[in-house]
Amino acid sequence: MRVVDLIIKKKQGQTLSREELHFLISGYVSGEIPDYQISSLLMAICFQGLNDQEQSDLTMEMLESGDRIDLSSIKGICVDKHSTGGVGDKTTLVIAPLVASCGLKMAKMSGRGLGHTGGTLDKLEAIPGFTIDLTSEKFFNQVDEISLAVAGQTANIAPADKKLYALRDVTGTVEAVGLIASSIMSKKLASGASHILLDVKVGDGAFMKDLKSAQNLARAMVSIGNLQGRKTIAMLTDMDQPLGSAVGNALEVIEAIETLKGRGPKDFETLCLEISSELLLMTGLEKSKDSALKRVKEAIKNGEALNKFKQMISYQNGDTAVLSDYSLFPTAKSIIEVKNKTSGYVKKVHALAIGNAAMILGAGRATKDDTIDQAVGIKVLAKVGDYLEAGDVLATVHANDKNIEEALHQVEKAFEIVSEKVEANKLILDIIN
Ligand code: URA
Numbered sequence: 001m002r003v004v005d006l007i008i009k010k011k012q013g014q015t016l017s018r019e020e021l022h023f024l025i026s027g028y029v030s031g032e033i034p035d036y037q038i039s040s041l042l043m044a045i046c047f048q049g050l051n052d053q054e055q056s057d058l059t060m061e062m063l064e065s066g067d068r069i070d071l072s073s074i075k076g077i078c079v080d081k082h083s084t085g086g087v088g089d090k091t092t093l094v095i096a097p098l099v100a101s102c103g104l105k106m107a108k109m110s111g112r113g114l115g116h117t118g119g120t121l122d123k124l125e126a127i128p129g130f131t132i133d134l135t136s137e138k139f140f141n142q143v144d145e146i147s148l149a150v151a152g153q154t155a156n157i158a159p160a161d162k163k164l165y166a167l168r169d170v171t172g173t174v175e176a177v178g179l180i181a182s183s184i185m186s187k188k189l190a191s192g193a194s195h196i197l198l199d200v201k202v203g204d205g206a207f208m209k210d211l212k213s214a215q216n217l218a219r220a221m222v223s224i225g226n227l228q229g230r231k232t233i234a235m236l237t238d239m240d241q242p243l244g245s246a247v248g249n250a251l252e253v254i255e256a257i258e259t260l261k262g263r264g265p266k267d268f269e270t271l272c273l274e275i276s277s278e279l280l281l282m283t284g285l286e287k288s289k290d291s292a293l294k295r296v297k298e299a300i301k302n303g304e305a306l307n308k309f310k311q312m313i314s315y316q317n318g319d320t321a322v323l324s325d326y327s328l329f330p331t332a333k334s335i336i337e338v339k340n341k342t343s344g345y346v347k348k349v350h351a352l353a354i355g356n357a358a359m360i361l362g363a364g365r366a367t368k369d370d371t372i373d374q375a376v377g378i379k380v381l382a383k384v385g386d387y388l389e390a391g392d393v394l395a396t397v398h399a400n401d402k403n404i405e406e407a408l409h410q411v412e413k414a415f416e417i418v419s420e421k422v423e424a425n426k427l428i429l430d431i432i433n
Contacts, residue, residue, distance in 0.1 A: 124318075196232045231282055280295060346422065360407055385424035
């Protein structure tokens with residue numbers, strides 16, 4: 001087999017076999033095949049696509065390049081939930097303790113943020129003392145004892161994906177459905193959960209800007225998961241404006257705690273309840289959507305979900321006093337209000353602009369070696385459909401010394417105000433199972 005022949009084959013729109021994909025992926029991971037040939041192949045895939053079989057084969061090749069987590073020793077049903085990434089997306093912080101308090105097991109390996117999207121690990125590290133570095137043994141014991149752990153990778157998961165993703169990032173080949181689907185699913189399958197719920201974000205702040213491409217991605221991932229014997233469903237949810245109000249690490253953890261106390265922003269709370277109830281339903285823990293919703297609402301109301309979060313913080317060495325005293329979180333030096341100039345309805349809150357503003361304040365990374373400022377971020381106080389008078393506050397910018405003027409400018413530009421009435425965004429756009 002010659003790499004160049006396989007590149008030409010894909011360029012001509014033909015199908016690559018499992019054997020050919022194995023040759024390409026294993027050769028790339030071992031260093032025998034150079035970046036420039038794989039870059040060319042990736043570009044051919046971007047133009048010609050991958051069929052269902054190729055997507056599934058590529059996923060398995062990437063999965064088999066590393067370790068698989070075996071969760072069979074954990075008693076109970078292990079679930080995983082994955083978001084394709086968005087702005088203000090702190091759902092794991094609520095959903096993980098919520099479903100764990102309802103009887104499911106969540107052994108979750110999360111990632112860090114890159115670019116305008118945040119990562120769960122960075123958010124959790126805003127809690128003083130909290131560690132995301134657990135040994136495999138501690139990770140498993142914790143899930144056994146309290147049903148819940150959210151940590152960094154404890155094993156070498158899908159190294160082929162890591163190498164390929166870094167190459168895709170710099171060769172303009174991230175946005176191909178087959179490549180994204182196999183990248184995400186190789187890691188989800190390796191993580192060992194029997195039930196996987198995918199939150200596929202759609203809109204300005206997401207990878208997938210329109211519903212049709214998000215549906216294609218969701219179908220591809222659901223098909224890969226189910227083919228591999230994992231019950232997989234995808235919910236397509238709005239990312240045309242930031243989720244909830246808070247964007248930025250400490251601010252987002254505070255908002256998640258408020259939501260666990262039943263006082264979260266409506267859109268964020270609704271999404272957490274919808275995803276959590278869907279998890280109870282798909283695992284058979286509840287028999288109907290109504291009873292599942294009732295169960296998760298009850299776990300918020302009676303404090304079980306908050307208590308589960310407290311247990312996790314305590315097991316992972318964090319200071320549980322933050323739950324009642326938010327001043328223990330890192331706080332920014334200045335809080336600057338961004339005000340509305342003309343009265344009217346909010347037509348858009350550009351998620352990408354808000355995410356970028358938070359990133360340049362220091363909440364996110366432009367490169368993977370950047371350090372993060374846990375305190376800074378944005379609170380979005382007006383959402384699509386709201387009516388505002390001139391002078392009302394659209395957002396607050398929580399800043400230390402970095403890039404304040406530029407961030408304020410981006411936040412101002414993120415809001416579009418119009419005189420005619422605007423409907424609120426639909427939160428859940430589709431469910432694929
Ligand atoms: N997230 C991933 O893990 N992989 C992709 O390709 C895109 C988003």
